[in-house]
Amino acid sequence: QSALTQPASVSGSPGQSITISCTGTSSDVGDYNYASWYQQHPGKAPELMIYDVTNRPSGVSNRFSGSKSGNTASLTISGLQAEDEADYYCSSYSSSSTLVFGGGTKVTVL
Amino acid sequence: QVQLVQSGAEVKKPGSSVKVSCKASGGTFTYYAISWWRQAPGQGLEWMGGIIPIFNTTKYTQKFQGRVTITTDESTSTAFMELTSLRSEDTAVYYCARDLRPLTPFYGMDVWGQGTTVTVSS
Numbered sequence: 001q002s003a004l005t006q007p008a009s010v011s012g013s014p015g016q017s018i019t020i021s022c023t024g025t026s027s028d029v030g031d032y033n034y035a036s037w038y039q040q041h042p043g044k045a046p047e048l049m050i051y052d053v054t055n056r057p058s059g060v061s062n063r064f065s066g067s068k069s070g071n072t073a074s075l076t077i078s079g080l081q082a083e084d085e086a087d088y089y090c091s092s093y094s095s096s097s098t099l100v101f102g103g104g105t106k107v108t109v110l
Numbered sequence: 111q112v113q114l115v116q117s118g119a120e121v122k123k124p125g126s127s128v129k130v131s132c133k134a135s136g137g138t139f140t141y142y143a144i145s146w147w148r149q150a151p152g153q154g155l156e157w158m159g160g161i162i163p164i165f166n167t168t169k170y171t172q173k174f175q176g177r178v179t180i181t182t183d184e185s186t187s188t189a190f191m192e193l194t195s196l197r198s199e200d201t202a203v204y205y206c207a208r209d210l211r212p213l214t215p216f217y218g219m220d221v222w223g224q225g226t227t228v229t230v231s232s
Contacts, residue, residue, distance in 0.1 A: 002154065034217045034218065036217070036218035036219070038155070038219075040155070045205060045222040045223065045224060045225055046147075046155060046205070046207075046219075046222055047222075048210070048218060048219060048220045051210055051217065051218035051220075052217070052218065057210070057220055087154075089154065089155050091157065091218075093215070093216055093217055097169055097215060097216075098157070098159075098169050098170075098171055098216065099145065099157045099160070099171075099216040100157075101154075101155060101156070101157050102154075103154045104154035104155065
């Protein structure tokens with residue numbers, strides 16, 4: 001069982017917006033602004049989409065955005081496209097100086 | 111452009127050990143934390159631990175404490191992950207990944223290796 005809780009699946013139609021939640025505790029997500037999100041397509045290595053809760057690495061579409069409220073970080077994908085269909089994982093630095101992570105969310109584009 | 115290149119696939123017997131390497135090229139190795147993740151077939155990503163070479167400090171997740179050792183060889187810009195007492199449940203793809211910024215511990219990883227498949231079977 002992962003330390004961070006994500007929904008197993010989220011779906012949306014092309015053009016819609018979806019939000020994936022990532023719930024931790026006051027020892028990780030709630031206490032640090034170091035939540036990250038990764039996208040992983042089948043058979044591929046993960047790709048960093050969001051870091052430090054809200055920041056996008058260069059080259060990542062601005063359709064991806066991150067936020068945080070209390071112990072929950074969220075990833076929003078706006079203008080959903082077929083290429084966004086993938087697994088998404090969240091992670092956060094924690095008070096034990098380690099990284100905690102979520103179980104992953106499968107995004108389906110209907 | 112920094113790249114991480116991992117060693118090739120391994121097949122191991124239960125009870126044995128495996129050591130996977132991760133060679134960095136195109137950037138400064140010493141100042142960036144390197145993490146090791148794994149992904150069992152059909153399962154999610156799992157962070158195993160990491161190292162900050164310049165401080166020679168390591169952190170491991172509790173699940174792997176005592177079975178995993180992460181080291182580096184700065185002369186060759188290579189990180190290593192050794193996992194002992196292998197069992198069938200350790201069959202997975204193992205990834206190394208580099209932190210986004212220097213001198214920060216496991217805040218976010220923007221460079222990933224291609225993955226190494228480790229199969230544990232009798």
